[in-house]
Amino acid sequence: MNIIITISITAFIVLYAGLFKANKALLPLTVVGLLTALGFTFCAWNGNAVHFGMMQTDNFALAFSGVCIVGTLLIFLLTQNYFHAKSDNVAEYYTLILFALAGMIMMVSYKNMAMLFVGLEIMSVSLYILAGIRKKDFASNEASLKYFLMGAFSTGFLLFGITLIYGATGSFDLDKIQAYLVNNTTSVSPIFYPGVILMMIGLCFKVGAAPFHFWTPDVYEGSPSLITTFMSTVVKTAGFAAFLRLFSGAFAPLHDFWVAPLTVIVCLTLFIGNVTALFQKNFKRMLAYSSISHAGYLLFSLIVLTKNSGSNVLVYAAAYTFASIIAFAVLILVKQKTGSDSFESFNGLGKKNPLVALSLTVAMLSLAGIPLTAGFIGKYLMFLNVMTEYKSLLVGFAILNALVGFYYYFKVIVAVWFKDGAETELSAPAQYKIVLLVSVVITLILGIYPAIILNLI
Amino acid sequence: MEQLLLLIFLPLVGAIITAFAGKSAKIVSTVFSVVSLVLALVIACNFIPNASTQFEVNLPWIADLGINFHAGIDGISLLVVLLTNLLVPVIILSSFNHEYKNPAAFYALILFMQTGLLLVFTALDAFLFYIGWEAALIPIYFICAIWGGKDRIRINMKFFVYTIAGSLFMLMGIIYLYLQNPAHNFDIQAFYALNLDSAQQGWIFWAFFIAFAIKMPIFPFHTWQPDTYTAAPTQGTMLLSGIMLKMGIYGVIRWLLPIVPFGVRDWGQVAIVLSIIGIVYASLIAFTQKDAKRLVAYSSIAHVGLIAAGIFAFNQQGMQGAMVQMLSHGINVVGLFFVLDIIFNRLKTNKIEELGGIAKVAPQLAITFLIIVLGTVALPGTNGFIGEFLLLMGVYNYGIWAAAIAGLTIIFGAVYMLRMYQNVMLGQTNSLTITFTDIKGTEKLVLYTICALIIVLGVYPKPVLHLTEASVQHLLEQVNQKLNTVN
Numbered sequence: 001m002n003i004i005i006t007i008s009i010t011a012f013i014v015l016y017a018g019l020f021k022a023n024k025a026l027l028p029l030t031v032v033g034l035l036t037a038l039g040f041t042f043c044a045w046n047g048n049a050v051h052f053g054m055m056q057t058d059n060f061a062l063a064f065s066g067v068c069i070v071g072t073l074l075i076f077l078l079t080q081n082y083f084h085a086k087s088d089n090v091a092e093y094y095t096l097i098l099f100a101l102a103g104m105i106m107m108v109s110y111k112n113m114a115m116l117f118v119g120l121e122i123m124s125v126s127l128y129i130l131a132g133i134r135k136k137d138f139a140s141n142e143a144s145l146k147y148f149l150m151g152a153f154s155t156g157f158l159l160f161g162i163t164l165i166y167g168a169t170g171s172f173d174l175d176k177i178q179a180y181l182v183n184n185t186t187s188v189s190p191i192f193y194p195g196v197i198l199m200m201i202g203l204c205f206k207v208g209a210a211p212f213h214f215w216t217p218d219v220y221e222g223s224p225s226l227i228t229t230f231m232s233t234v235v236k237t238a239g240f241a242a243f244l245r246l247f248s249g250a251f252a253p254l255h256d257f258w259v260a261p262l263t264v265i266v267c268l269t270l271f272i273g274n275v276t277a278l279f280q281k282n283f284k285r286m287l288a289y290s291s292i293s294h295a296g297y298l299l300f301s302l303i304v305l306t307k308n309s310g311s312n313v314l315v316y317a318a319a320y321t322f323a324s325i326i327a328f329a330v331l332i333l334v335k336q337k338t339g340s341d342s343f344e345s346f347n348g349l350g351k352k353n354p355l356v357a358l359s360l361t362v363a364m365l366s367l368a369g370i371p372l373t374a375g376f377i378g379k380y381l382m383f384l385n386v387m388t389e390y391k392s393l394l395v396g397f398a399i400l401n402a403l404v405g406f407y408y409y410f411k412v413i414v415a416v417w418f419k420d421g422a423e424t425e426l427s428a429p430a431q432y433k434i435v436l437l438v439s440v441v442i443t444l445i446l447g448i449y450p451a452i453i454l455n456l457i
Numbered sequence: 458m459e460q461l462l463l464l465i466f467l468p469l470v471g472a473i474i475t476a477f478a479g480k481s482a483k484i485v486s487t488v489f490s491v492v493s494l495v496l497a498l499v500i501a502c503n504f505i506p507n508a509s510t511q512f513e514v515n516l517p518w519i520a521d522l523g524i525n526f527h528a529g530i531d532g533i534s535l536l537v538v539l540l541t542n543l544l545v546p547v548i549i550l551s552s553f554n555h556e557y558k559n560p561a562a563f564y565a566l567i568l569f570m571q572t573g574l575l576l577v578f579t580a581l582d583a584f585l586f587y588i589g590w591e592a593a594l595i596p597i598y599f600i601c602a603i604w605g606g607k608d609r610i611r612i613n614m615k616f617f618v619y620t621i622a623g624s625l626f627m628l629m630g631i632i633y634l635y636l637q638n639p640a641h642n643f644d645i646q647a648f649y650a651l652n653l654d655s656a657q658q659g660w661i662f663w664a665f666f667i668a669f670a671i672k673m674p675i676f677p678f679h680t681w682q683p684d685t686y687t688a689a690p691t692q693g694t695m696l697l698s699g700i701m702l703k704m705g706i707y708g709v710i711r712w713l714l715p716i717v718p719f720g721v722r723d724w725g726q727v728a729i730v731l732s733i734i735g736i737v738y739a740s741l742i743a744f745t746q747k748d749a750k751r752l753v754a755y756s757s758i759a760h761v762g763l764i765a766a767g768i769f770a771f772n773q774q775g776m777q778g779a780m781v782q783m784l785s786h787g788i789n790v791v792g793l794f795f796v797l798d799i800i801f802n803r804l805k806t807n808k809i810e811e812l813g814g815i816a817k818v819a820p821q822l823a824i825t826f827l828i829i830v831l832g833t834v835a836l837p838g839t840n841g842f843i844g845e846f847l848l849l850m851g852v853y854n855y856g857i858w859a860a861a862i863a864g865l866t867i868i869f870g871a872v873y874m875l876r877m878y879q880n881v882m883l884g885q886t887n888s889l890t891i892t893f894t895d896i897k898g899t900e901k902l903v904l905y906t907i908c909a910l911i912i913v914l915g916v917y918p919k920p921v922l923h924l925t926e927a928s929v930q931h932l933l934e935q936v937n938q939k940l941n942t943v944n
Contacts, residue, residue: 371591387632399625403618418602418610454521
């Protein structure tokens with residue numbers, strides 16, 4: 001609870017600071033606010049407190065809150081000169097991102113489906129605005145409109161699902177819904193099933209799983225890069241946490257029912273995400289499609305529910321978040337210099353900027369899932385999870401997709417190191433260097449010694 | 458135990474220091490590789506040649522997932538460890554006549570790869586083995602793709618995707634074994650003790666075999682190899698052919714045979730047939746090659762095919778032959794590629810028809826090259842002979858026809874290698890080769906070392922045989938015992 005309050009208050013303070021044109025104070029204020037929130041996250045550890053029957057800050061919620069806050073913090077560090085160059089009213093960016101974060105904290109810690117909806121809406125509405133915040137930019141407007149229409153649709157699905165489930169069980173409370181399922185194993189109300197499916201569809205929209213992914217590439221490409229970073233990392237992590245909280249908790253007794261449609265969704269997501277990413281000529285669009293395929297791997301944790309499902313998603317989401325932040329940070333630097341985000345603009349990056357190129361390489365290796373990076377541990381855990389029920393065909397399919405993934409991630413490495421290009425020297429501000437360093441270190445530590453994160457949940 | 462950790466991680470430390478050494482990277486990496494060699498020799502001297510695993514290290518790593526840093530050395534491991542630590546300094550020295558751009562990265566990657574290789578060769582934990590397996594692949598990919606020749610990007614992408622495809626299916630096999638293991642860990646002894654039925658073993662066999670077959674490579678998984686060898690910088694080719702393909706062979710011996718003996722019983726025949734097809738096929742293609750480097754690449758497929766056939770024949774002779782031949786092949790093939798590199802370095806071509814008469818202007822190169830070629834074609838008195846003889850004996854014990862066809866490798870090999878030697882070194886000098894200058898400096902050092910090893914191991918192979926004998930014996934007994942128990 002303290003976490004949400006802190007973040008919301010920070011958001012308001014930042015908004016007022018903007019009103020008084022204190023643009024220099026925005027970043028320090030935000031960082032202090034987020035660090036305080038992070039501090040509260042640590043303090044609440046193992047507390048497992050229930051707040052008004054609406055939210056439960058168990059370790060699952062806290063761990064995901066932690067990842068979201070750290071991710072947001074790193075993204076804020078990347079804002080230096082970024083928003084200022086685009087608009088005078090930078091405080092709005094800060095505030096909206098903070099509001100979105102507050103929504104996400106609710107999404108990872110809800111105990112009541114009303115809170116899921118409220119959190120999701122707080123987050124989504126902020127994001128609709130953020131996607132379209134470059135008012136004069138056509139692509140940004142398009143992104144915002146598409147995101148809004150699709151988002152509204154998916155919220156509709158979600159709400160309808162919640163309604164049906166309420167109709168069947170008479171409660172929004174996750175524990176009560178689970179208890180209902182456990183007590184009525186043979187006589188589950190027939191309207192419960194469409195409720196589950198509708199909620200699944202709604203959440204799949206939000207996390208960008210196929211066949212509900214059509215908004216992702218356009219929105220990711222059209223939004224300002226930093227907002228894309230935020231959407232494809234932190235937002236996605238929160239979305240999965242929400243997904244997992246519902247399906248591995250309340251709906252777990254109905255696993256046999258919803259696993260079949262979910263498996264279809266997973267396979268489609270993996271295939272469509274990877275194969276389309278393969279043909280992209282634009283780095284940002286490639287990352288958008290690859291984020292779809294990562295959604296596929298993340299959903300593996302729901303195909304077989306084990307006690308480690310939450311922990312697996314945490315590792316994977318953390319690995320993905322930090323690697324993506326590196327990728328987007330480098331993208332922003334390159335785009336500032338060359339004005340383009342195609343693969344060609346990365347050519348020859350390694351010659352003049354070895355350290356930036358090295359960070360990008362680590363990120364790509366992690367996204368591809370090469371050992372000694374966090375991405376490998378994440379993929380390994382997902383494969384292990386599914387193999388516990390010996391779903392070898394699914395793992396085989398995932399392996400084939402991973403191979404496709406190697407191909408397009410290595411395309412970046414090839415461009416950076418092996419191709420000759422303009423050899424421009426990037427001007428990386430100190431904050432970018434910090435973000436790159438922190439993310440690389442986290443990626444490698446999680447890859448070499450993941451024991452530190454495995455036992456969290 | 459400290460010795461083993463030092464052995465494995467010294468090259469990694471060396472890699473990190475080399476990466477920051479700038480211009481002196483060459484010297485720093487040489488020092489580290491030589492110290493590693495000395496360390497390996499110290500370990501070999503302290504090694505008691507029996508079947509036991511020595512210098513064992515077992516530290517918890519990721520305890521929640523049952524992953525331990527479990528490594529140790531027995532006779533079979535020691536042989537490949539020695540090979541690795543012997544060849545890495547040789548390979549680094551062989552680069553002294555080159556000026557690679559960005560040398561710090563180049564030498565650091567070689568040393569980094571060495572740690573990966575040593576992990577593979579000493580791991581007693583399947584997860585650690587897998588990590589080493591990939592840790593060796595990443596540096597060699599970068600070595601080949603950054604410093605390689607024409608069309609290197611496409612070729613190395615193929616190589617990379619090919620090998621990693623194999624290893625991912627192996628990872629799936631490893632996860633399966635882990636889940637079958639009631640103790641839920643990756644310990645090799647626990648894997649040995651599993652009771653899997655024939656069907657399960659068949660699946661595991663293929664999951665592992667394809668990974669190993671791609672690495673070696675065995676026909677029909679070899680298509681990445683000739684291009685990659687040709688396009689790689691010479692040091693990369695040496696690392697690939699001299700050491701890296703031994704990962705596949707070692708994997709078969711350490712992991713495949715003892716874990717899935719029934720799988721090997723049911724499918725080993727397929728493996729032998731593929732190996733023998735590979736021998737004949739690669740030899741025939743080698744005949745027609747116009748580029749000497751490609752010729753050696755194909756000859757390597759033929760030699761490895763024989764080693765694989767010897768292992769899957771599964772008897773004492775075949776296995777021991779494989780041991781000796783792993784060592785000999787590593788030394789010989791590195792020698793061959795080095796000679797071709799020397800020629801390329803001076804004349805900018807490896808096309809056989811453009812060369813000729815080099816022996817007249819470079820007598821020292823001619824002698825050393827001849828010794829290496831003779832070692833490769835398995836002339837009695839050279840190291841190649843012992844290995845191939847034992848391998849053929851092993852295959853003969855398995856089946857006469859198999860041995861008859863596999864034996865062609867020696868005849869074919871002699872024909873195309875000697876013909877290549879003749880066309881490159883003998884005959885009249887032409888306008889190009891007249892400019893050739895004889896070997897000098899580190900070139901001499903490297904070639905003399907290789908020739909000395911070829912002759913010493915050819916005349917007196919006993920230390921090598923003695924080193925591995927007990928471990929091989931133990932392995933065979935272990936597997937046979939498992940085969941004899943009713944499943």
